[in-house]
Amino acid sequence: MHLSRFPRLRLAHLPTPLEYLKRLSEELGGPEIWIKRDDCTGLSTGGNKTRKLEFLMAEAQIQGADTVMTQGAVQSNHVRQTSAFAAKLGMKCHVLLEDRTGYTDDNYNHNGNVFIDLLHGATYEKRGPGLDMNAEMEVVADKLRDAGSNVYTIVGGGSNATGALGYVDCAFELLHQANDKDLVVDHIVHATGSTGTQAGLIVGLKAMNANIPLLGISVRAPKETQEENVYKLAVETASKLGCDGVVNRDDIVANSDYVGKGYGFPTEAGIEAIKMFAELEGILLDPVYSSKGAAGLIDLIRKGSFKKSDRVVFIHTGGSASLFGYTKHFDFADKA
Numbered sequence: 001m002h003l004s005r006f007p008r009l010r011l012a013h014l015p016t017p018l019e020y021l022k023r024l025s026e027e028l029g030g031p032e033i034w035i036k037r038d039d040c041t042g043l044s045t046g047g048n049k050t051r052k053l054e055f056l057m058a059e060a061q062i063q064g065a066d067t068v069m070t071q072g073a074v075q076s077n078h079v080r081q082t083s084a085f086a087a088k089l090g091m092k093c094h095v096l097l098e099d100r101t102g103y104t105d106d107n108y109n110h111n112g113n114v115f116i117d118l119l120h121g122a123t124y125e126k127r128g129p130g131l132d133m134n135a136e137m138e139v140v141a142d143k144l145r146d147a148g149s150n151v152y153t154i155v156g157g158g159s160n161a162t163g164a165l166g167y168v169d170c171a172f173e174l175l176h177q178a179n180d181k182d183l184v185v186d187h188i189v190h191a192t193g194s195t196g197t198q199a200g201l202i203v204g205l206k207a208m209n210a211n212i213p214l215l216g217i218s219v220r221a222p223k224e225t226q227e228e229n230v231y232k233l234a235v236e237t238a239s240k241l242g243c244d245g246v247v248n249r250d251d252i253v254a255n256s257d258y259v260g261k262g263y264g265f266p267t268e269a270g271i272e273a274i275k276m277f278a279e280l281e282g283i284l285l286d287p288v289y290s291s292k293g294a295a296g297l298i299d300l301i302r303k304g305s306f307k308k309s310d311r312v313v314f315i316h317t318g319g320s321a322s323l324f325g326y327t328k329h330f331d332f333a334d335k336a
């Protein structure tokens with residue numbers, strides 16, 4: 001497999017650091033927790049979508065697009081990174097935002113990622129919950145095309161085989177760093193949503209024969225559904241790379257015990273994880289994704305799912321900009 005065969009616009013700050021979380025590891029009493037800082041990809045407060053967009057936006061440019069469209073939840077990190085990338089390329093960006101929570105407060109609806117989308121010059125339309133948002137987007141894109149625009153549409157989360165190439169690359173990058181540090185990685189854990197991150201990672205890890213189990217902590221779908229969806233995209237991604245058959249169904253492992261009430265609703269354990277990372281390590285997680293991933297990691301450690309001698313890498317997929325859309329969920333009064 002040879003990633004340079006695919007068009008790519010290099011915008012991310014890579015490699016992202018791989019760091020040891022000493023205080024968090026000590027607080028939890030082992031295993032060693034390491035963090036892959038994909039919150040530091042550099043584009044408009046960073047995050048995992050930047051790696052995917054390097055490949056997706058290259059395709060958009062080759063197709064001569066003047067406008068890019070995508071869709072996501074109101075506080076979507078993917079939408080923010082897409083608006084920023086479009087700004088950098090001088091393309092227009094129009095997005096659909098889905099109201100998945102029903103929150104009516106001002107910060108949720110106008111601050112955080114929404115504020116940054118507008119800063120980058122994006123325009124948006126809102127939709128109620130439960131629609132096929134990719135289909136909704138294509139309807140709007142066709143209208144823009146009828147009016148003369150050349151529109152490139154990106155599926156939610158940038159999770160197709162093109163976007164997943166960004167995480168195949170991340171697997172290479174991570175293994176290279178671990179080898180350089182003489183670090184034996186026993187497990188990799190991260191938050192999984194629209195599936196591109198997990199699908200890309202597993203294809204990269206399997207293609208290199210890394211022999212490191214990968215665990216996706218689901219932020220939305222039940223385990224079985226999430227695993228099937230990741231598997232489907234992993235198979236497509238492997239095929240695009242010419243390494244069919246490299247991923248087996250049982251390589252795909254998701255845990256959906258930390259979703260809580262549903263996508264976009266913070267959980268108590270997630271808020272605890274945000275506070276722990278902030279207070280022990282000076283690292284910002286987000287309420288929708290990385291905090292649920294970290295809550296899963298912390299709970300599994302407390303339950304003894306890992307050996308004390310293990311080295312676990314948590315991939316920080318970003319999202320801290322959405323903290324400003326979720327301020328009402330943090331109660332600092334008990335600290336006064």
Ligand SMILES: *Cc1c(COP(=O)(O)O)cnc(C)c1O
Pocket residue numbers: 047048049077078157159191192193194195196197198286289290317318319
């Ligand atoms: C999108 C996102 C994820 C999930 O990645 P997928 O590729 O959609 O599975 C995790 N964390 C953050 C902060 C995200 O924005």
